[in-house]
Amino acid sequence: NAGVTQTPKFRVLKTGQSMTLLCAQDMNHEYMYWYRQDPGMGLRLIHYSVGEGTTAKGEVPDGYNVSRLKKQNFLLGLESAAPSQTSVYFCASSPNPAGTSYNEQFFGPGTRLTVL
Amino acid sequence: AQSVAQPEDQVNVAEGNPLTVKCTYSVSGNPYLFWYVQYPNRGLQFLLKYITGDNLVKGSYGFEAEFNKSQTSFHLKKPSALVSDSALYFCAVRDMSSSGSARQLTFGSGTQLTVLP
Numbered sequence: 001n002a003g004v005t006q007t008p009k010f011r012v013l014k015t016g017q018s019m020t021l022l023c024a025q026d027m028n029h030e031y032m033y034w035y036r037q038d039p040g041m042g043l044r045l046i047h048y049s050v051g052e053g054t055t056a057k058g059e060v061p062d063g064y065n066v067s068r069l070k071k072q073n074f075l076l077g078l079e080s081a082a083p084s085q086t087s088v089y090f091c092a093s094s095p096n097p098a099g100t101s102y103n104e105q106f107f108g109p110g111t112r113l114t115v116l
Numbered sequence: 117a118q119s120v121a122q123p124e125d126q127v128n129v130a131e132g133n134p135l136t137v138k139c140t141y142s143v144s145g146n147p148y149l150f151w152y153v154q155y156p157n158r159g160l161q162f163l164l165k166y167i168t169g170d171n172l173v174k175g176s177y178g179f180e181a182e183f184n185k186s187q188t189s190f191h192l193k194k195p196s197a198l199v200s201d202s203a204l205y206f207c208a209v210r211d212m213s214s215s216g217s218a219r220q221l222t223f224g225s226g227t228q229l230t231v232l233p
Contacts, residue, residue, distance in 0.1 A: 004159070033220070040125070042206060042223040043160075058220065090159055104150060105221065107159035 001026050004108035006091050012114045013081045021076040021111050023091030030096040032074040033058075033105065034066060036087040043090065049074055081115045088112050118143045118211045122224035129197050130232050137192040137227045139207030149190040150208040150221065151181055160206060166190060177201070197231045204228050
């Protein structure tokens, strides 16, 4: 199993450009997440999905859109990039966390995005 | 609302000495608690979790953590540190009784652990 993979690994954009980050998982997980990691701030949740065809906003959703057309893929889009979106983006997945137990999240290797 | 605090940005310890990375949390109900480790240019890796039961939780690579409900803490410990333990450590919490978007994990700001040879 490859686990959680992300493409691309690095990207440099100019202000106003658009791009899509792709996350794929081969563990048949229901839940998928997009986070951004900034120095001294830990990880902040951008958007998440509880299953194919569903998405929901996290803590910092402004400026981002997502889609989950297939269970194994979760796309993060930036329609008009801004320097404030310079960050490292992590995708994660987990089995359905409902019920009395809670499963850990599995993380991808990250995408380092710089917006000039 | 749920929150996590990691009061130390940096922890330095000599190889072979015990290490502690501190974490305190705040939830309205009972917590699910996690520790993750991040090596340079890598994603986060799961170390251990507390869901219920024994307050002392053992995890990967010889790490353990103790859940203390009265002090709302979940400190990460290891009896004898290795240079290879040097990494960024994150504590995370979820309120067991939360629903909707509040069912997500909240991460601390991270603690950089450096083990000196």
